[in-house]
Amino acid sequence: KAGVTQTPRYLxxxxxxxxxxxxxxxxxxxxxxxxxxxxxQGLQFLFEYFSETQRNKGNFPxxxxxxxxxxxxxxxxxxxxxxxxxxxxxxxxxxxxAFYEQYFGPGTRLTVT
Amino acid sequence: KQEVTQIPAALSVPExxxxxxxxxxxxxxxxxxxxxxxxxxxxxxxxxxxxxxxREQTSGRLNASLDKSSGRSTLYxxxxxPGDSATYLCAVWSRTLNDYKLSFGAGTTVTVRA
Numbered sequence: 001k002a003g004v005t006q007t008p009r010y011l012x013x014x015x016x017x018x019x020x021x022x023x024x025x026x027x028x029x030x031x032x033x034x035x036x037x038x039x040x041q042g043l044q045f046l047f048e049y050f051s052e053t054q055r056n057k058g059n060f061p062x063x064x065x066x067x068x069x070x071x072x073x074x075x076x077x078x079x080x081x082x083x084x085x086x087x088x089x090x091x092x093x094x095x096x097x098a099f100y101e102q103y104f105g106p107g108t109r110l111t112v113t
Numbered sequence: 114k115q116e117v118t119q120i121p122a123a124l125s126v127p128e129x130x131x132x133x134x135x136x137x138x139x140x141x142x143x144x145x146x147x148x149x150x151x152x153x154x155x156x157x158x159x160x161x162x163x164x165x166x167x168r169e170q171t172s173g174r175l176n177a178s179l180d181k182s183s184g185r186s187t188l189y190x191x192x193x194x195p196g197d198s199a200t201y202l203c204a205v206w207s208r209t210l211n212d213y214k215l216s217f218g219a220g221t222t223v224t225v226r227a
Contacts, residue, residue, distance in 0.1 A: 004156075033215075043157075043202060045215040056212045090156055098215065099144060099206055104156035 002027065004093050004105035012111045018079040021108045025072050025093030031055075032074035033098040034066060037088040037107075048098045049074055056098065078110075086112045115140045115207040119218035127226050132190035134221045136203035141181050144206040144213060148177055148188050151200045151220070160201075161188070193225045 005024045013019050025032050034046040045058040049068035068074045072093070078085055088109050092102035116139040126132060136146070145164045149157040161170045161177040163186065169178040174191040190197055200220040206213050 042219045043204075043217040045217075056214065058214055092157070099213070101159050101162060102157075104158070106156050 004091060004103050006089075006091055006105040006108050008108060009106065010109045010111075012113060013081050014113055015081055015083060017081050018077065019081060019110060021076045021078075021089055021091075021110070023074045023076070023091035023093075023105060025074070025091075026095075026103055029093035029095050029103075030072055031094040031097045031102075032068055032072065033092045033094070033102065034074070034076050035090040035092070036060075037090060038084075038086070043090075046076070050097055081112045083112050086110060115143075115205060115214070115216040117203060117205060117216050117218040119201075119203060119221050121221060122219065123222045123224075125224040125226060126193055128193060128195060130193055130225075132188075132193050132197065132223060132225075134188040134190075134201050134203075134223070136186040136188070136218055138184045138186075138205050138216070140207055141184050142208060143181065144208065146177075146179055146186050146203060146205045148175075148186075149202045149204065151202060153199075157202070193223075195225045195227045198223055198225050 007022045031050045033048040037043045048056045052068045063079045066076045088107045090107045092104045094102045118137045120135050147162045148160040163170045163179045176189045179186045200222045202220040204217040
């Protein structure tokens with residue numbers, strides 16, 4: 001069974017640009033959650049999508065948005081990038097939802113210059 | 114706002130010793146508590162999940178306890194091995210006004226010396 005895949009794995013963007021990250025969950029999983037990990041703030045929950053609907057949301061500004069497609073693949077978009085958005089972005093998929101066992105992808109390393 | 118603290122921040126033990134990792138949280142109204150493991154440069158692996166109504170969960174050499182009233186959880190790893198070297202994070206799902214949020218501790222970095 002294939003694991004969670006994230007593309008791209010590495011990304012360099014300039015301040016003010018926007019970026020879209022992609023996550024493909026494990027086959028059959030309907031929940032995809034996104035997380036940001038930085039040395040200063042640690043790991044923080046961004047949001048969860050379940051069956052194409054945002055179900056839970058962390059404390060991030062509206063520049064961070066996401067969506068989920070009918071095949072459960074999810075994208076996260078960050079607009080007007082700031083230097084502080086440089087981070088490892090992880091996604092996780094779950095059969096029953098983020099309250100339950102989650103399977104994480106390897107992450108996308110975003111660097112904003 | 115839920116605050117999750119993990120003590121100690123780092124731990125180094127000789128192989129074979131038992132590990133005790135602590136996690137505390139400020140708001141006891143949690144839905145569940147989860148323990149994760151992160152290896153350098155990699156994503157997270159889910160280790161154990163304890164529902165708010167449970168007192169402990171066990172998986173192999175791992176045992177996690179939960180005392181919701183005192184806002185504490187402890188992860189025990191028996192007979193540590195060098196392969197247990199990693200960062201261990203705890204996280205709690207808490208109810209907010211409109212939905213639920215997952216709050217993470219900063220982690221405990223464990224080194225098991227051969």
